[in-house]
Amino acid sequence: MVKTAIKIITIILLALLQISLVSALPFPLNNILIYIILLVIFIMLSNIDFSFIFLVLGFGIVLDMYSPYPFGMYTLALFLTTLSLNFLYQKMFSSISVISMATSGVLCIVLYNFYFTLLAYFAFLLNITSVSTSLDIIFFKNLFWQIMINLLILVGIHIIFYKKFQSLFITIKKENVF
Amino acid sequence: MTEQKGIKRHSIIVLAAVVLLVFFHFIGALKPVENLAIRIFSPVQNILFSTGNGIKGFYQDRLQRRNLVSENEILKDQIQKLTIENSQLKIFRDENDSLRKLMGFYEDNKLPHTTARIIAKDTANPNIYILNRGTRDNIKNGDPVVADEGFIIGKIISTDQDNSKCMLLTDNQSLIAATIQNGANTVGAVEGEYGLSIIMKYIPQNEEVKEGDIVITSGLENNIPKGLIIGHIEKVQTSQDQLFKEAYLAPLVNLEKISLVSVINQ
Numbered sequence: 001m002v003k004t005a006i007k008i009i010t011i012i013l014l015a016l017l018q019i020s021l022v023s024a025l026p027f028p029l030n031n032i033l034i035y036i037i038l039l040v041i042f043i044m045l046s047n048i049d050f051s052f053i054f055l056v057l058g059f060g061i062v063l064d065m066y067s068p069y070p071f072g073m074y075t076l077a078l079f080l081t082t083l084s085l086n087f088l089y090q091k092m093f094s095s096i097s098v099i100s101m102a103t104s105g106v107l108c109i110v111l112y113n114f115y116f117t118l119l120a121y122f123a124f125l126l127n128i129t130s131v132s133t134s135l136d137i138i139f140f141k142n143l144f145w146q147i148m149i150n151l152l153i154l155v156g157i158h159i160i161f162y163k164k165f166q167s168l169f170i171t172i173k174k175e176n177v178f
Numbered sequence: 179m180t181e182q183k184g185i186k187r188h189s190i191i192v193l194a195a196v197v198l199l200v201f202f203h204f205i206g207a208l209k210p211v212e213n214l215a216i217r218i219f220s221p222v223q224n225i226l227f228s229t230g231n232g233i234k235g236f237y238q239d240r241l242q243r244r245n246l247v248s249e250n251e252i253l254k255d256q257i258q259k260l261t262i263e264n265s266q267l268k269i270f271r272d273e274n275d276s277l278r279k280l281m282g283f284y285e286d287n288k289l290p291h292t293t294a295r296i297i298a299k300d301t302a303n304p305n306i307y308i309l310n311r312g313t314r315d316n317i318k319n320g321d322p323v324v325a326d327e328g329f330i331i332g333k334i335i336s337t338d339q340d341n342s343k344c345m346l347l348t349d350n351q352s353l354i355a356a357t358i359q360n361g362a363n364t365v366g367a368v369e370g371e372y373g374l375s376i377i378m379k380y381i382p383q384n385e386e387v388k389e390g391d392i393v394i395t396s397g398l399e400n401n402i403p404k405g406l407i408i409g410h411i412e413k414v415q416t417s418q419d420q421l422f423k424e425a426y427l428a429p430l431v432n433l434e435k436i437s438l439v440s441v442i443n444q
Contacts (some may be wrong), residue, residue, distance in 0.1 A: 013222075016219055016222055019298045020223040023227075023230065023299040024233075025233060066341070067302070068300055068343040068345075071203040071204065074301075075196050076196060079192060079193065116302060131351065
């Protein structure tokens with residue numbers, strides 16, 4: 001019970017960090033996506049157990065509460081990204097190398113932006129919201145920096161925690177990671 | 179096989195939870211919980227956003243020479259004060275006292291307003307600021323958001339009980355009716371461009387417009403009073419084969435540095 005409460009509070013704090021702290025940082029640091037980094041790490045470590053997907057639910061809800069887009073958009077985009085990345089990871093990678101982590105990171109960011117933009121576009125078309133996204137040069141510039149910054153962080157985490165990842169990857173079976 | 183079942187089971191549970199939450203949100207059942215959560219999170223967000231701004235400020239200061247920066251700030255303050263004074267004198271000269279209800283605004287520059295703090299920016303669109311005041315403080319969609327006593331920076335686009343979202347004038351989807359203080363009070367529309375600049379469009383070709391002219395809100399929109407300063411004209415773009423000319427505006431407020439704003443809620 002206490003463990004669950006700590007997990008929930010951690011998710012909320014990380015989401016608030018994303019919304020309030022990261023968004024205020026100078027460019028390009030404001031392109032850090034905490035939830036994407038966590039997603040990639042958990043998918044690589046938990047490719048047998050999928051219960052970490054509840055992380056997606058928690059993060060998404062907090063992001064949706066502060067979003068001008070229709071409620072549920074962030075959660076749905078994260079959910080679809082998680083499913084897609086997990087599927088691709090199962091088919092493409094069998095190890096926890098830096099290459100697979102970097103590729104997963106890039107795929108995750110591209111998929112997330114794709115799903116979010118698609119959902120935002122349909123919501124605007126259906127007149128559910130008056131706020132839309134546009135695929136202009138600013139969008140692609142932000143996407144580029146999102147990939148660069150988050151890739152750097154993922155590779156850094158991989159290098160620092162490589163031995164820990166190896167042991168977790170080998171020993172984890174049915175145990176819940178999250 | 180067991181793996182697939184596990185993934186399927188968890189995915190279905192999460193998807194069902196998302197659908198239920200969206201449903202409860204749209205019927206309003208989730209509102210009290212959301213409002214309570216936002217009220218609880220607000221102090222934490224104030225601290226986090228201030229910390230982020232502090233880090234950004236420190237980083238920016240290190241890149242600039244301190245003497246030039248402070249001298250620049252002093253000169254900008256003086257320009258802002260003189261611009262406000264100049265703009266107010268022009269409005270006084272142009273208005274008819276006995277026919278206008280809004281003379282109170284011009285005489286003592288007071289409008290009902292609510293002060294709010296910026297606590298976050300939207301993750302997907304950094305031109306949308308999240309404020310810590312909402313419908314509980316009489317804020318509604320379309321209300322103008324101003325900084326530094328009369329510089330309009332954006333409009334409210336959505337509200338909740340304890341927070342609201344402000345879209346900056348520099349956003350592509352921002353549109354506001356404006357007047358140029360050029361003697362002829364030329365009317366046009368001000369739009370944002372890619373989060374970087376503001377452009378005034380639909381200026382008739384025969385109107386005299388020059389660099390330095392001040393652009394204010396025209397008062398033609400419901401919630402937005404006349405006289406809020408948008409910016410000054412930086413560059414005028416004319417083309418003989420076009421019906422209208424365009425003017426690029428420079429805002430008089432640094433949108434990256436503000437953390438405290440006012441929402442005019444008439």
